[in-house]
Amino acid sequence: MRLPEQVPANEHLTMQIARQVYKLQVAENVIVFFRNGEPAYITKRxxxxxxxxxHGQEDLASLAGRTKHTAGSDFIYEGSYKEIAGIIKATVPAFRVELEKLFSLIVFNYLFSNGDAHLKNFSLIDTAYCDYVLSPAYDLICTRLHVIRTLP
Incomplete structure (x- = not known):
């Protein structure tokens, strides 16, 4: 059953579990309610x-050179965790630390059925030291709750 009205609560809860239980770096976030009771999920920049x-920030689709024109309309899904790790290794001076963060995020996405972990949902961001690190996680959600499966 699809529950689109529960997407904001799902994403907020998933992000809070990532931060509070798994100690992952995630974007600050909150759920708010409009006067009519409709929920909205907000993340702080x-x-x-x-x-x-x-800060300079590039998503992994851009760093992989993938756009609609170079890889088709589904370009954000045309990548792998191995490719993301390779880009981090080639781009980030302290890549070993960032690869550990990436691995923790991958495990979290698996445990929480995040089927929306595509190239645009991973980014590198510059630091005060003029290098790059994995940005805080954003767009973590349990997609399994919102996908309808039809049986043959």
Missing amino acids: FDLKPDGMR
């Missing part, structure tokens, strides 16, 4: 510096 300027 993590790419803004204290002076209002933006």
